[in-house]
Amino acid sequence: MNISVIGTGYVGLVVGACLAETGNTVKCADIDQAKIDGLRNNVLPIYEPGLEPLVERNQKEERLIFTTDLRDAIESAEVVFIAVGTPPGEDGSADLKYVLQVATLIGRHMMREMVIVTKSTVPVGSAAKVGAAVAKEAKFPFHLCSNPEFLKEGDAVEDFMRPDRVVLGVASDFARRVMTEIYSPFVRTGKPVLIMDISSAEMTKYAANGMLATRISFMNEIANLCDKMGANVDFVRRGIGSDSRIGQSFLFPGPGYGGSCFPKDVKALVKMASECGVPLDVLTAVESANDRQKTVLVSKLRAALGDLKGKRVALWGLAFKAGTDDMREAPALSIVSALLGEGVSICAHDPAAMEHARVLLGNRIDFAETNYEALTGADALVVVTDWMEYRHPDFERVKRTLKQPVIVDGRNLYDVEKMRELGVRYHSIGRPSA
Numbered sequence: 053m054n055i056s057v058i059g060t061g062y063v064g065l066v067v068g069a070c071l072a073e074t075g076n077t078v079k080c081a082d083i084d085q086a087k088i089d090g091l092r093n094n095v096l097p098i099y100e101p102g103l104e105p106l107v108e109r110n111q112k113e114e115r116l117i118f119t120t121d122l123r124d125a126i127e128s129a130e131v132v133f134i135a136v137g138t139p140p141g142e143d144g145s146a147d148l149k150y151v152l153q154v155a156t157l158i159g160r161h162m163m164r165e166m167v168i169v170t171k172s173t174v175p176v177g178s179a180a181k182v183g184a185a186v187a188k189e190a191k192f193p194f195h196l197c198s199n200p201e202f203l204k205e206g207d208a209v210e211d212f213m214r215p216d217r218v219v220l221g222v223a224s225d226f227a228r229r230v231m232t233e234i235y236s237p238f239v240r241t242g243k244p245v246l247i248m249d250i251s252s253a254e255m256t257k258y259a260a261n262g263m264l265a266t267r268i269s270f271m272n273e274i275a276n277l278c279d280k281m282g283a284n285v286d287f288v289r290r291g292i293g294s295d296s297r298i299g300q301s302f303l304f305p306g307p308g309y310g311g312s313c314f315p316k317d318v319k320a321l322v323k324m325a326s327e328c329g330v331p332l333d334v335l336t337a338v339e340s341a342n343d344r345q346k347t348v349l350v351s352k353l354r355a356a357l358g359d360l361k362g363k364r365v366a367l368w369g370l371a372f373k374a375g376t377d378d379m380r381e382a383p384a385l386s387i388v389s390a391l392l393g394e395g396v397s398i399c400a401h402d403p404a405a406m407e408h409a410r411v412l413l414g415n416r417i418d419f420a421e422t423n424y425e426a427l428t429g430a431d432a433l434v435v436v437t438d439w440m441e442y443r444h445p446d447f448e449r450v451k452r453t454l455k456q457p458v459i460v461d462g463r464n465l466y467d468v469e470k471m472r473e474l475g476v477r478y479h480s481i482g483r484p485s486a
C-alpha cells in the first residue's frame with residue numbers, strides 16, 4: 053500500500069519505519085529540512101533502540117522515503133497518517149494548529165479516495181475539525197480514522213511491532229477495511245484490533261495516559277507516606293501488585309512523571325472535561341501530586357547535606373526515563389533549576405540525553421563524559437533516571453570519588469542493606485534510609 057506519514061518525530065518516524073518493514077511503500081514527510089536531510093543519510097534525530105536498522109534497511113530497499121515535499125507525499129498516498137505535534141496551548145488544551153494545517157494540505161493535494169488517519173493525540177471532537185478542514189479543499193471522497201498511538205519511548209519499535217492492542221476509530225466500512233489490512237501483520241498473535249467510533253478512540257488515548265499517570269502519582273504519594281510512617285514501599289508495591297486486579301506495572305515510585313505525553317495529555321484531558329462541565333478531580337490531584345513529587349529529591353538532599361549553598365552535586369540521568377534522549381518535561385529539569393536556585397553547582401551525566409540537555413541548560417551545569425567522572429568533587433550523587441548502566445555501579449569507586457558518601461536515589465535502584473554495609477548515607481523514596 054502507498055502510505056504517507058506527515059510529521060517525522062518520535063511517533064511519525066517509528067510508524068513510518070515499521071509500516072515500511074511490513075512491505076508498504078512509505079513516504080515520511082516533515083517541514084524540518086535538517087531532520088529530513090539527516091534521515092536520508094540514516095542519521096536519526098532521536099535515540100530509539102532498534103529504529104536505526106529499520107530506517108537504514110527500508111530506505112536502502114526503497115520502501116521508505118524521506119521528503120519535505122508534503123504535496124508529493126499526499127498526492128501519491130492511499131492512506132495518510134497525521135503525526136505532527138499537538139503541544140499544550142496556554143490554557144492547557146491541545147493545540148491543533150499543526151494537525152489542521154496538515155489536514156488542509158491533504159484536502160488540497162489528495163488525488164484519489166483515501167483514508168486520513170489521525171495518529172497525533174487529539175481531543176475528542178478533533179476528527180470533525182480535521183474532516184471540515186479537508187472537506188473545504190477536497191475533490192475526492194475521504195474516510196477519517198482515529199488511530200491513537202500507545203508506543204513507549206525507549207521501546208517504541210517493539211511496541212509498534214507487537215502492540216497490546218490496536219485502536220481504530222472509524223465511521224465507514226472503507227476505513228475499517230483499509231486500516232485492518234494495514235495492521236494485520238502486527239496482530240498475528242491474536243492481539244485485538246478494537247474497532248470503535250471515532251470519539252471513543254480519541255478518548256481512549258487520553259484515558260490510557262490519565263490512568264497511567266494516576267498510578268504513578270498514587271504510588272509516589274504512598275511512597276512519601278511510607279517514608280514518614282516507617283513502611284517500605286518495595287514490600288507495599290509487591291503486596292498490592294500481586295493482586296490480579298491491580299497488576300505489577302507502573303507501581304515504581306520516582307521523581308515524578310515527565311516526557312512529551314503524560315504531562316500534556318493530563319492537562320488537555322482536564323481542560324477538555326472542564327469545558328463540558330465535568331470535573332476530573334482525580335486527574336487534577338494527579339497533576340499537583342506530580343508537581344510536588346519533582347521537589348522530593350531536593351528536599352531529601354537538603355535533609356542529607358544541610359544548607360545546599362556552595363555544594364556540588366552529581367546527577368545521574370537527565371532524560372525523563374531510561375531508553376530515550378527525550379528531555380521534554382523531564383523531572384531532571386525541575387531538579388536542576390531548584391538546585392541552581394539554592395546555589396548548588398551540578399555535574400550531570402546521561403548516556404543519551406546530554407546533547408539535548410546541553411541545548412536546554414547551556415553552561416549552567418557541567419556535563420561529564422562518564423557517570424564516574426560526574427562524581428569528582430561532588431558532595432552527593434543524585435540518581436534521577438533508571439538507566440541500566442546506573443543499576444549496578446562500582447560502589448567502592450563511587451564512594452572513593454565522592455567528597456562524602458551520600459546518595460539520593462530517585463529510582464530506588466540500590467539495596468538499602470548493601471548501602472548500609474558500604475557506609476553510604478543512602479536515601480531513596482519510600483524506603484528506610486541507610
Ligand SMILES: NC(=O)c1ccc[n+]([C@@H]2O[C@H](COP(=O)([O-])OP(=O)(O)OC[C@H]3O[C@@H](n4cnc5c(N)ncnc54)[C@H](O)[C@@H]3O)[C@@H](O)[C@H]2O)c1
Pocket residue numbers: 058059060061062063064081082083084087122135136137138150153154171172173174201202203204205312313
Ligand atoms: N512521543 C510519544 O511517545 C508519543 C506517543 C504517543 C502519541 N504521541 C503523540 O503523537 C504526536 C506527535 O508526537 P511526537 O512526540 O512524535 O512529536 P515530535 O515533536 O517529536 O514530532 C512532530 C514532528 O512534526 C513535524 N511537523 C510539525 N508541523 C508540521 C507540518 N505542518 N507538516 C509536516 N511536519 C510537521 C515537526 O517538524 C516534527 O518533526 C503528538 O500528538 C503526541 O502527543 C506521542
